[in-house]
Amino acid sequence: MSAAVPFEKPIVELEQKIEELAGLSDPALAEEIARLRGQLVELRRKIYSRLDPWQITQVARHPRRPYTLDYIEGLMEGWQELHGDRRFADDRSLLAGFAFFKGRPVAVIGHQKGRQTRQKIERNFGMPRPEGYRKALRVMQLAEKFGRPIIAFVDTPGAYPGLDAEERGQAEAIATNLREMARLRVPVVVTVTGEGGSGGALAIAVGNRINMLEFAIYSVISPEGCASILWRDAGKAEEMARALKLTARDLKELDVIDEVIEEPPGGAHSDAQSAISGLGQVLERQLGELATLGPEELVEQRYERFRRMGRFSEVL
Amino acid sequence: MAWFHKAKKPRARSDGRRSHIPEGLWIKCQGCGEVIYRKEVIRRAWICPKCSYHFHLSAAQRLEALLDDGHYDAFDASLASIDPLKFRDKKAYRDRLRDYQSRTGLGDAVICAEARLGGHPIVICAMEYAFMGGSMGSVVGEKITRAAERALAARVPLIVISTSGGARMQEGALSLMQMAKISAALARLHEAGVPFISILADPTTGGVTASYAMLGDVNIAEPGALIGFAGPRVIEQTIHQKLPPGFQRAEFLLEHGMVDMVVDRGTMRKTLIELLELLWFGPRYDEEPVA
Ligand SMILES: [Zn+2]
Numbered sequence: 246m247s248a249a250v251p252f253e254k255p256i257v258e259l260e261q262k263i264e265e266l267a268g269l270s271d272p273a274l275a276e277e278i279a280r281l282r283g284q285l286v287e288l289r290r291k292i293y294s295r296l297d298p299w300q301i302t303q304v305a306r307h308p309r310r311p312y313t314l315d316y317i318e319g320l321m322e323g324w325q326e327l328h329g330d331r332r333f334a335d336d337r338s339l340l341a342g343f344a345f346f347k348g349r350p351v352a353v354i355g356h357q358k359g360r361q362t363r364q365k366i367e368r369n370f371g372m373p374r375p376e377g378y379r380k381a382l383r384v385m386q387l388a389e390k391f392g393r394p395i396i397a398f399v400d401t402p403g404a405y406p407g408l409d410a411e412e413r414g415q416a417e418a419i420a421t422n423l424r425e426m427a428r429l430r431v432p433v434v435v436t437v438t439g440e441g442g443s444g445g446a447l448a449i450a451v452g453n454r455i456n457m458l459e460f461a462i463y464s465v466i467s468p469e470g471c472a473s474i475l476w477r478d479a480g481k482a483e484e485m486a487r488a489l490k491l492t493a494r495d496l497k498e499l500d501v502i503d504e505v506i507e508e509p510p511g512g513a514h515s516d517a518q519s520a521i522s523g524l525g526q527v528l529e530r531q532l533g534e535l536a537t538l539g540p541e542e543l544v545e546q547r548y549e550r551f552r553r554m555g556r557f558s559e560v561l
Numbered sequence: 562m563a564w565f566h567k568a569k570k571p572r573a574r575s576d577g578r579r580s581h582i583p584e585g586l587w588i589k590c591q592g593c594g595e596v597i598y599r600k601e602v603i604r605r606a607w608i609c610p611k612c613s614y615h616f617h618l619s620a621a622q623r624l625e626a627l628l629d630d631g632h633y634d635a636f637d638a639s640l641a642s643i644d645p646l647k648f649r650d651k652k653a654y655r656d657r658l659r660d661y662q663s664r665t666g667l668g669d670a671v672i673c674a675e676a677r678l679g680g681h682p683i684v685i686c687a688m689e690y691a692f693m694g695g696s697m698g699s700v701v702g703e704k705i706t707r708a709a710e711r712a713l714a715a716r717v718p719l720i721v722i723s724t725s726g727g728a729r730m731q732e733g734a735l736s737l738m739q740m741a742k743i744s745a746a747l748a749r750l751h752e753a754g755v756p757f758i759s760i761l762a763d764p765t766t767g768g769v770t771a772s773y774a775m776l777g778d779v780n781i782a783e784p785g786a787l788i789g790f791a792g793p794r795v796i797e798q799t800i801h802q803k804l805p806p807g808f809q810r811a812e813f814l815l816e817h818g819m820v821d822m823v824v825d826r827g828t829m830r831k832t833l834i835e836l837l838e839l840l841w842f843g844p845r846y847d848e849e850p851v852a
Binding site for chain 1: 649650737770776
């Protein structure tokens with residue numbers, strides 16, 4: 246196995262060494278393996294405690310990072326996926342449905358990426374078309390109808406920039422979601438788990454609470470896109486990743502998000518189980534907080550949350 | 562017609578206009594390439610007499626042309642960006658802002674105002690493409706949100722004329738969030754039953770299209786305007802083929818049901834007044850028509 250991201254090379258090498266030794270099933274090696282495991286934890290902690298924004302971007306896109314279905318499987322019971330926007334098609338890059346979370350029925354919305362080539366294509370690399378957003382809205386409005394809170398997982402490079410998507414109103418679909426999510430009379434808790442790619446992310450992210458995993462990103466444009474527009478040079482992506490302030494900690498500081506959810510040392514993919522249960526605890530607490538608010542208060546709180554977004558001066 | 566007033570109206574800052582349309586007796590049409598007598602173009606509301614090309618107008622020109630007596634009272638004109646990310650590419654964002662401010666005479670890429678249209682009070686916003694491609698950052702987001710809140714408080718119609726490349730990269734996610742902020746304010750206007758008319762001028766793309774520009778009770782496009790979410794270049798790179806002619810143009814959007822009408826500038830004012838009467842100022846079903 247090779248490293249999916251360059252700075253993980255020493256981690257992957259150490260992992261391979263441990264695996265090799267463990268494969269020998271020699272009791273005499275037990276102590277050495279334990280020592281190396283300890284070293285691995287330390288190495289992960291060391292590397293991951295000083296990632297720069299470009300490295301964080303790579304972690305956010307890590308192919309082994311938990312995806313929406315992993316969170317559903319790890320946190321929910323009785324998942325019933327609902328399909329289709331009742332207008333045109335079912336979009337496989339955006340999941341919508343209901344499940345039990347800590348014994349309560351909830352609606353779940355989330356982008357879904359694929360891991361193998363075939364899945365990636367089936368999931369369109371996590372890039373929804375208008376019908377995906379319309380399905381999501383349909384299910385969110387069902388949640389409202391039946392008083393179910395909504396849990397959204399955001400992980401997309403962006404809305405699909407294709408001819409068919411434009412033809413069927415990508416812009417209108419996103420815009421309508423923004424307006425209608427603002428009106429939902431049930432709690433909406435949003436977590437950016439991987440890539441929060443522009444309008445395609447925001448279209449399911451108008452929440453009462455907005456979380457980001459520690460190594461997720463959320464941005465108006467990808468660093469590569471930004472670099473090619475402003476510099477006409479994709480090689481400037483690293484620099485633009487820094488400039489865009491797209492990390493969880495930056496966005497917490499800018500008051501764009503409410504909570505940064507810590508990942509295991511080594512990133513969510515290094516220990517998916519604890520990453521998933523860590524998020525589960527936050528979601529449970531937040532839904533508990535929001536359960537004290539009535540429908541009007543929820544709408545009001547969400548309005549105020551977004552109303553204060555932005556930084557400007559009153560004088561020129 | 563109000564189109565005639567604007568030539569007479571003295572404006573303190575005409576340099577904003579110059580950036581769009583060069584001064585001089587003759588003017589070259591960017592649509593057909595013909596050289597046309599400038600006064601003739603002005604007389605036709607900045608539409609080419611040969612090919613109907615709609616010249617790009619400044620926000621102030623649009624407002625003057627559209628509104629009663631060409632008059633409007635701008636509000637929140639002093640709102641300005643504070644460069645929250647300390648953003649720098651080839652040039653510092655802060656310096657870019659200063660350049661555009663002196664070039665356009667505006668604080669940022671939108672004018673918001675109270676005005677009258679056909680005698681009726683309205684709140685209107687006009688985006689300024691000459692200010693960083695009409696891009697939307699915190700200031701544009703805040704001003705349009707305040708305009709929507711003002712329209713709601715006064716229960717008067719809101720009109721927004723969009724022309725924008727989308728959300729402003731230099732303010733990162735803060736720009737992105739303006740899409741949700743404005744849309745939430747429009748949700749309130751929607752619930753209160755106060756009309757919002759969106760006019761989409763050339764070009765309207767990205768996060769502006771994917772928020773307020775598409776949320777009009779009535780969406781009106783100017784002829785030939787490029788309107789879409791993704792830009793044509795990005796789409797071509799994605800699908801690895803050339804786009805068909807007319808793709809993402811106003812007429813294409815009309816055909817695909819995304820806008821209600823395509824209206825040229827010569828009839829825009831009349832159309833808006835009629836729509837406002839039909840939707841709002843005219844009598845409700847339970848009121849007597851005024852003779
Ligand atoms: Zn012409």
